[in-house]
Amino acid sequence: MEVEELNRKANEVSKTIGKAKDPAEREARKEEGRKLQAKIGSPEETEAGVQSAFQHFGVRAYRVTNPKFLNKTVGELEALPKEARVFISRIRHEGKINEPELGTVIYPGDVVAVVARTELLMARGSEIGSEVDDKELLDFPQEFLDVVITNKALAGKSLRELAALEFTRGVFLRKLLRLGEPMPYTVETRLDRGDVLSLVGAKRDVERAAKELGYADRPTITTDMIFVGLGIFFGGLVGLLTITLGGLPITLTVICPAAAAGLVSSVCSVCRPAGVGRVAAVPSAARPSVWYSYAP
Numbered sequence: 001m002e003v004e005e006l007n008r009k010a011n012e013v014s015k016t017i018g019k020a021k022d023p024a025e026r027e028a029r030k031e032e033g034r035k036l037q038a039k040i041g042s043p044e045e046t047e048a049g050v051q052s053a054f055q056h057f058g059v060r061a062y063r064v065t066n067p068k069f070l071n072k073t074v075g076e077l078e079a080l081p082k083e084a085r086v087f088i089s090r091i092r093h094e095g096k097i098n099e100p101e102l103g104t105v106i107y108p109g110d111v112v113a114v115v116a117r118t119e120l121l122m123a124r125g126s127e128i129g130s131e132v133d134d135k136e137l138l139d140f141p142q143e144f145l146d147v148v149i150t151n152k153a154l155a156g157k158s159l160r161e162l163a164a165l166e167f168t169r170g171v172f173l174r175k176l177l178r179l180g181e182p183m184p185y186t187v188e189t190r191l192d193r194g195d196v197l198s199l200v201g202a203k204r205d206v207e208r209a210a211k212e213l214g215y216a217d218r219p220t221i222t223t224d225m226i227f228v229g230l231g232i233f234f235g236g237l238v239g240l241l242t243i244t245l246g247g248l249p250i251t252l253t254v255i256c257p258a259a260a261a262g263l264v265s266s267v268c269s270v271c272r273p274a275g276v277g278r279v280a281a282v283p284s285a286a287r288p289s290v291w292y293s294y295a296p
Contacts, residue, residue, distance in 0.1 A: 057172050057200060058118045059089060061137050063111050065129035075102035078169075081124075085163060086116040087170045089202050092137050099204070102169075113137050115170065115201070141203040144174070149195045150214030160187040167212040170205030174198040 092111040175198035
């Protein structure tokens with residue numbers, strides 16, 4: 001009952017943060033959201049570049065010996081846990097490592113790399129069989145990636161519904177951003193276009209999900225110089241126009257229109273992420289001041 005109440009409150013807060021017009025009210029809602037998210041189990045980073053040593057998701061290797069898991073497909077095994085998402089990322093079969101499909105069959109003696117929430121692996125991993133130290137099996141690329149939702153078909157879907165789609169197999173959600181702000185979320189939280197999902201999982205799985213969800217918003221240190229150049233050019237043309245009022249010539253000069261173009265590109269990069277009407281790529285560190293660089 002307590003979990004249901006937390007879910008209900010988290011959904012209410014996530015809906016009201018973006019609508020709050022008063023800055024003090026918005027900040028109070030954000031703080032409430034942070035507290036709720038901590039209770040639900042996904043606390044935010046308290047400082048840039050600093051994270052808890054505890055990992056919410058993990059991968060471990062098990063030699064399959066439980067008869068109820070043998071001679072079954074990967075899809076059948078992944079569907080067994082009803083209360084959590086569990087995935088078999090890799091299999092060592094007869095000494096060879098394979099990346100399984102849903103139809104791949106598990107045979108006696110196979111070693112599987114299981115990806116799930118850490119607490120679930122600790123509590124129930126031994127049901128599969130004995131845990132083994134197989135560095136080669138567990139040594140696969142993992143990716144952390146922010147993805148902007150632009151797929152219209154996904155707008156309005158809950159996270160529970162999203163998790164049931166085949167292209168999200170092997171992918172977990174670390175954080176949800178809406179209008180640039182971290183949002184408390186539960187499985188019943190509904191998505192909007194422009195939401196940013198911070199995903200984690202095997203690189204191939206994350207890349208597959210990103211293509212279906214929308215646009216991968218990868219960190220960048222470069223700026224779209226084509227847009228910068230066009231902004232300066234057209235801003236300069238506007239600045240050359242002169243209006244005469246009462247015999248007095250009035251002009252914006254070249255500086256004002258060019259600076260305005262820079263400001264627009266910076267705001268678009270923050271408020272409308274890539275893939276949702278984004279005009280130009282601007283590094284996050286440069287967004288607050290990039291407009292100034294347009295002025296000659």
